[in-house]
Amino acid sequence: MTALPPIVDAATWQQVQTLLQAKRQDQGTRLPGGALLQRLLRCGACGCAMTSSQTRKGTRRYRYYVCRQAQKRGGGAVKVELDDAALVTERRSEELLALDEALEKLAALDPRKTEIVELRYFGGLTVEETARFLQLSQRMVEREWMMAKAWLYRALSGEEGNDV
Numbered sequence: 001m002t003a004l005p006p007i008v009d010a011a012t013w014q015q016v017q018t019l020l021q022a023k024r025q026d027q028g029t030r031l032p033g034g035a036l037l038q039r040l041l042r043c044g045a046c047g048c049a050m051t052s053s054q055t056r057k058g059t060r061r062y063r064y065y066v067c068r069q070a071q072k073r074g075g076g077a078v079k080v081e082l083d084d085a086a087l088v089t090e091r092r093s094e095e096l097l098a099l100d101e102a103l104e105k106l107a108a109l110d111p112r113k114t115e116i117v118e119l120r121y122f123g124g125l126t127v128e129e130t131a132r133f134l135q136l137s138q139r140m141v142e143r144e145w146m147m148a149k150a151w152l153y154r155a156l157s158g159e160e161g162n163d164v
Contacts, residue, residue: 041065045067046067050067051065051066051067052065057115057118060115062123098156102156103118103152106152113147116130116145117152119134120145127141127142127145130145
């Protein structure tokens, strides 16, 4: 019986075996903060690696990924003179304060709707991701999202109503 010629040369075989062994050893270690995708994600705008970040809101902990370049030294932020910034932000700050107040009122009435708004609007999650995160059905998230948006619109436009 004659042996068949090898498909892969010995050097390539050894290199693959070394990589597989290193991967097996890495599987037992956890990344800092439990960030599973930290080594895999790349920024769509600049191609830099994404790094994990987290924040707390009450008893909840939210994890998200941001471009590493955006975290370093302002991440390409544009320098704006203070006088120019003051002209632009006065109205915007009033709008943000009004939105914050409205969200606080909504949280008192229905915390889940507030959480959905925060995840969808501020966190940028899709309906599917929000549903998975909150362990709800997608349809439930869609309904709550629509109701929360309508309630916030009424609250911000001056039409008071406490029904959620």
